Amino acid sequence: MFEPVTIKDIAKALGLSTSTVSRALRDTHEISAATKKVVLEYAKEIGYQPNPIALSLKERRSKSIGVVVSEVANSYFSQAINGIESIAYDRGYHVIISQTHESFEREVSNVQHLASRSVDGLLVSLSSQTTDISHLTHLHDRGLPIVFFDRVADEIDTHKVIANNQQGAFDATEHLIKSGFKRIAHLTSSSHLSISIERLAGYEAALKAHNIKPNPAYVKFCPHGGMLYEETETAIKELLALPEKPDAIFVAGDRLSTGCLSVFKNLNVAVPKDMAIAGFSNSDVLDLFNPSITSIRQPAFEIGQLATQMLLQLIEAKYPVVEFEKKILETDLFIRN
Amino acid sequence: MFEPVTIKDIAKALGLSTSTVSRALRDTHEISAATKKVVLEYAKEIGYQPNPIALSLKERRSKSIGVVVSEVANSYFSQAINGIESIAYDRGYHVIISQTHESFEREVSNVQHLASRSVDGLLVSLSSQTTDISHLTHLHDRGLPIVFFDRVADEIDTHKVIANNQQGAFDATEHLIKSGFKRIAHLTSSSHLSISIERLAGYEAALKAHNIKPNPAYVKFCPHGGMLYEETETAIKELLALPEKPDAIFVAGDRLSTGCLSVFKNLNVAVPKDMAIAGFSNSDVLDLFNPSITSIRQPAFEIGQLATQMLLQLIEAKYPVVEFEKKILETDLFIRN
DNA sequence: TTGTAAGCGTTATCAT
DNA sequence: ATGATAACGCTTACAA
Numbered sequence: 052m053f054e055p056v057t058i059k060d061i062a063k064a065l066g067l068s069t070s071t072v073s074r075a076l077r078d079t080h081e082i083s084a085a086t087k088k089v090v091l092e093y094a095k096e097i098g099y100q101p102n103p104i105a106l107s108l109k110e111r112r113s114k115s116i117g118v119v120v121s122e123v124a125n126s127y128f129s130q131a132i133n134g135i136e137s138i139a140y141d142r143g144y145h146v147i148i149s150q151t152h153e154s155f156e157r158e159v160s161n162v163q164h165l166a167s168r169s170v171d172g173l174l175v176s177l178s179s180q181t182t183d184i185s186h187l188t189h190l191h192d193r194g195l196p197i198v199f200f201d202r203v204a205d206e207i208d209t210h211k212v213i214a215n216n217q218q219g220a221f222d223a224t225e226h227l228i229k230s231g232f233k234r235i236a237h238l239t240s241s242s243h244l245s246i247s248i249e250r251l252a253g254y255e256a257a258l259k260a261h262n263i264k265p266n267p268a269y270v271k272f273c274p275h276g277g278m279l280y281e282e283t284e285t286a287i288k289e290l291l292a293l294p295e296k297p298d299a300i301f302v303a304g305d306r307l308s309t310g311c312l313s314v315f316k317n318l319n320v321a322v323p324k325d326m327a328i329a330g331f332s333n334s335d336v337l338d339l340f341n342p343s344i345t346s347i348r349q350p351a352f353e354i355g356q357l358a359t360q361m362l363l364q365l366i367e368a369k370y371p372v373v374e375f376e377k378k379i380l381e382t383d384l385f386i387r388n
Numbered sequence: 389m390f391e392p393v394t395i396k397d398i399a400k401a402l403g404l405s406t407s408t409v410s411r412a413l414r415d416t417h418e419i420s421a422a423t424k425k426v427v428l429e430y431a432k433e434i435g436y437q438p439n440p441i442a443l444s445l446k447e448r449r450s451k452s453i454g455v456v457v458s459e460v461a462n463s464y465f466s467q468a469i470n471g472i473e474s475i476a477y478d479r480g481y482h483v484i485i486s487q488t489h490e491s492f493e494r495e496v497s498n499v500q501h502l503a504s505r506s507v508d509g510l511l512v513s514l515s516s517q518t519t520d521i522s523h524l525t526h527l528h529d530r531g532l533p534i535v536f537f538d539r540v541a542d543e544i545d546t547h548k549v550i551a552n553n554q555q556g557a558f559d560a561t562e563h564l565i566k567s568g569f570k571r572i573a574h575l576t577s578s579s580h581l582s583i584s585i586e587r588l589a590g591y592e593a594a595l596k597a598h599n600i601k602p603n604p605a606y607v608k609f610c611p612h613g614g615m616l617y618e619e620t621e622t623a624i625k626e627l628l629a630l631p632e633k634p635d636a637i638f639v640a641g642d643r644l645s646t647g648c649l650s651v652f653k654n655l656n657v658a659v660p661k662d663m664a665i666a667g668f669s670n671s672d673v674l675d676l677f678n679p680s681i682t683s684i685r686q687p688a689f690e691i692g693q694l695a696t697q698m699l700l701q702l703i704e705a706k707y708p709v710v711e712f713e714k715k716i717l718e719t720d721l722f723i724r725n
Numbered sequence: 726t727t728g729t730a731a732g733c734g735t736t737a738t739c740a741t
Numbered sequence: 742a743t744g745a746t747a748a749c750g751c752t753t754a755c756a757a
Contacts, residue, residue, distance in 0.1 A: 100503075100504050101504070102445075102506065103504060103505050103506060104441055104444045104445045104450060104506055105445055107441045108439075108441045108442055108445050113441060114505075115484075115505075122470075123460060123466045123469050123470065123473075124463065124466035124467055124469075124470060126461065129460045129461035129462075129466055130461055132460050132461075132485075133459075133460060133461060133487070136460075136485075136486070136487060140486075140501075145484050145501075145502075145505055146484065146485065146486075147452075147482050147483065147484055148469075148473075148483065148485050149473070149477075149483075150470070150473060164477075164482075166437075167437050167438070167440060168440050168451075168452075168482055169439065169440060169441055309672070309673050309676065312676045313672075313675065313676060316675070316676055334673050335646070335650075336646050336671055336673040336674060336677075337673060338650065338653070339646065339649045339650060339653055339677055340673075340676055340677060
């Protein structure tokens, strides 16, 4: 069962050497048109398929790239994966996806798994638990091309693709301010993620630009190590229990935004009558949500595409690239009526 | 840059033969404890990592499985992928995901791509455009293990895992009937998909059980070949233009359910004041949607897990499996207040 | 217990 | 234009 045809089989059947067959199959000019024709026809007839594994062993590359994200079931990442796949597929690369579920251990394990399976490069968005990135520096130092997207590590010198999180956060916060809200809270994820830092900066900049004094009690971190909902609920309850209850929340993340809405729904607190919400989210289902929530859309598809292009460039570069680029793509403030 | 350590390097450094090193590394008994110790220590020291490609070439397997779905950005599939990944990861298999975007051509191309990259087996959910499955039968005949999930092909004799679509559809339709709706339309995808056929059957059975005469004009197919929204919009407009306008819709699909809600939102038709909707959907964001929509949840995660278990069983079976199982998992009717 | 050699499928190098 | 051979990294008879 499933005995694949090899070059050797063709050679034997046609009374040729394997090298001749190989040449015929690969269209070199050092072959007679006649032989080539015979080989190609016979190959087609018996359904010859080249064995990519043999090729990989020979050429020391696998024509596959590894992707490390926290969750596939997250609209931002699933859209980014679409972008990654669209480029990879066109260029003949396979995409191997792995999920960290926001766990550091799982990230280390996945990265090692992928590296040991000889992917030609890695597309990484860090888990929210990750602070130590030596599992990646190690591989990067050994020459494995790595491109970060979304949640990047500044410690590694390589290409990075992110959204303009700071500007997006600024715009969203400013939108809340201009809509008349004064006490704007900020719900965000793990404090050491690059996206959290950038978004917090944008939020603070907007407050400052409008002369609103920042209130530390208004900023809540949800590191989400598997209990996102509970963390979100606690944070929101704490916000609602404050003497000066916030009148709006700027939420920094896809899952966090929907999680936040769930909490409000379960608490039976009307939104936005009592409170306005603006959050980073790429879910188009959110458009259907009636009490308006303003969302900051990231160009997820384009980020995935660009990161992949950069990675393939690194992989296929003959000489090491000297200049590493940090590409920042603009976000889109999606305001519902 | 990135010159991986091989068994040969270790052998040379330690003055041993490659076979001895190989044996030490792989824990056979035909090796002295002393040699083993030396080899293991040195291997660890210089960071030896076995080359899985060489192994694949030797053992004629790649320890990777291919997954063919229509879209990753679909809550049903992203949850199923979670299930697939959870099992595959535990068993040391890689998961290579490819998307058809509901295109037959893309499906053929992806399947060939995966097969030629020597995956050890395939997990397939057919595209909505697919009627001819010879690209799969061909591979299956040659011995490639294939397990279908969700959208299955009855023409191929292999394991299949599906949700109880007929029962789910029956329950949802009956729920609408019991809620007092009489003129229940059915919005579904391509008419030749197994899920469409099963769901249509459940819908018709529920009508019959409650002595409601089926109205052919109430059944709308959306083959969605890339223009899902437009197709959905047309279908709904046609339904609304009927002399006897339906008062409820049973929708058969994740994307279709949210698409349907979008259309209503854009048409400014209140839901469910004018019309009730019940649909297959696994999106938890839908829970937030206020005008209630009843959703039929599929055990996507479990379906993914089960399909993967079956596939790995096929892959690792020494002797061909004779009995092929069609597993049917129950759905869950999720009724919102 | 250890070494030698062949083989997995392919291509590149050198002969012829 | 074609063939023989070695090599990619690893495992496994078979020999020693």
